Amino acid sequence: xxSVTQLDSHVSVSEGTPxxxxxxxxxxxxxxxxxxxxxxxxxLQLLLKYTSAAxxxxxxxxxxxxxxxSETSFHLTKPSAHMSDAAEYFCVVSVGYxxxxxxxxxxxxxxxxxxx
Amino acid sequence: xxxxxxxxRHLVRxxxxxxxxxxxxxxxxxxxxWYRQLPEEGLKFMVYLQKENIIDESGxxxxxxxxxFPKEGPSILRIQQVxxxxxxxxxxxxxxxxxxxxxxxxxGPGTRLTVL
Numbered sequence: 001x002x003s004v005t006q007l008d009s010h011v012s013v014s015e016g017t018p019x020x021x022x023x024x025x026x027x028x029x030x031x032x033x034x035x036x037x038x039x040x041x042x043x044l045q046l047l048l049k050y051t052s053a054a055x056x057x058x059x060x061x062x063x064x065x066x067x068x069x070s071e072t073s074f075h076l077t078k079p080s081a082h083m084s085d086a087a088e089y090f091c092v093v094s095v096g097y098x099x100x101x102x103x104x105x106x107x108x109x110x111x112x113x114x115x116x
Numbered sequence: 117x118x119x120x121x122x123x124x125r126h127l128v129r130x131x132x133x134x135x136x137x138x139x140x141x142x143x144x145x146x147x148x149x150w151y152r153q154l155p156e157e158g159l160k161f162m163v164y165l166q167k168e169n170i171i172d173e174s175g176x177x178x179x180x181x182x183x184x185f186p187k188e189g190p191s192i193l194r195i196q197q198v199x200x201x202x203x204x205x206x207x208x209x210x211x212x213x214x215x216x217x218x219x220x221x222x223x224g225p226g227t228r229l230t231v232l
Contacts, residue, residue, distance in 0.1 A: 036223075043120075043207065044159075044223040090158055103149070103172060104209075104221060106158040 002027045002093045004074075006107035014115045019063075019078040021110045023091035026072065033074045034092040034104070035065055044090070050074065061085070086114045118143070120210050120224035128230045135195040135202070137227045141210030148191040149221060150183060153205040165191060166213075198231045205229075 007022040025031055035047040048059025055067040065076045074091060091107040121140040129135050141148050146167050151159040152175075164172040165185040176183065180198075185191040195202055205228050209221035 041228075043225040046220055046222075049220065102147070102164055102211075103161050104151075104159075105161065106151075108158045 002031065002095050002105050004033075004091045004093050004105060004107040006091050006110050008110050009108065010111050010113070012113040012115060013081045015083055016080050019076070019081045019085065019112065021076040021089050021091075021112065023074045023076065023107060024072050025074055025091070025093050027093060032094040033065075033067065034094070035059065035063070035074075035076050036090045036092055036106075037087050038090065038109075039087045047076070047089075081112075081114045083114050083116065086112055088112070120208055120222050122206075122208050122224035122227050124227060125225060126228050126230070128232065129198050130232050131199055132197050135198050135229055137193040137195075137206050137208075137229070139191040139193070139208030139210075139224060141191070141208075142222055144212065145210035145222070146213045147211045148185050149209040149211075150191075150193050151207045151209065153207060153226075155204070159207060162193075195229075198229075200231050203229055203231045 003026045005024045013019055030052050033050040036044040037047050038044050047063050048057045048065055050057045050067045058064045063076060063078045065074050067074050088109045088111050090109050092104050095103040120142055123138050127135055148165045150162040152162055153159045160175060162175040163183045167185055168187050180196045182194045205226045207226045208224045211221045
């Protein structure tokens with residue numbers, strides 16, 4: 001069965017310092033992995049996705065993630081945090097139907113705080 | 117191109133009443149998904165529908181909950197005889213048809229249901 005584990009429920013960084021949000025996945029076959037961001041009282045926005053192409057995936061707003069099969073990890077990083085990055089971040093794996101991406105399994109989320 | 121639309125954005129019901137949540141997918145999308153986010157938790161998959169078909173309802177509670185996606189009109193998530201534990205944010209997502217791996221799901225802003 002597919003699942004994701006977000007290792008930190010809260011992360012706090014100072015503005016201008018690097019961001020690292022950790023995610024480990026479990027999947028019985030080559031997974032599709034995503035990072036979504038949710039700002040307070042808003043819907044979810046896709047940051048980036050991995051679908052077995054390049055292992056280093058670049059997303060919006062300067063975020064990127066690296067798929068490491070040997071470590072079953074898909075950590076999200078950003079070189080320099082901005083105040084507007086404060087939000088909740090979800091690591092997500094898909095459960096496919098015949099190879100398609102359909103049902104999404106969400107991690108429990110990491111709340112990122114950015115201090116001035 | 118309008119995004120996924122959900123209404124109402126906020127819904128208050130008393131215990132025992134019915135709640136009807138509506139979701140209009142993005143133009144050209146024929147796949148709809150419903151997710152529930154309980155307070156302080158990640159999103160949990162409820163049901164996956166295509167036009168006039170329920171593909172996967174493995175996340176739906178066995179009683180009081182139903183979903184439909186008719187040939188014309190929005191998808192409806194219906195909760196009968198609501199209880200306080202149904203209070204949550206309900207998100208709808210839509211995606212393109214076809215079996216493309218990694219097809220992105222686009223999320224609506226959610227309906228926040230409060231049961232008094």
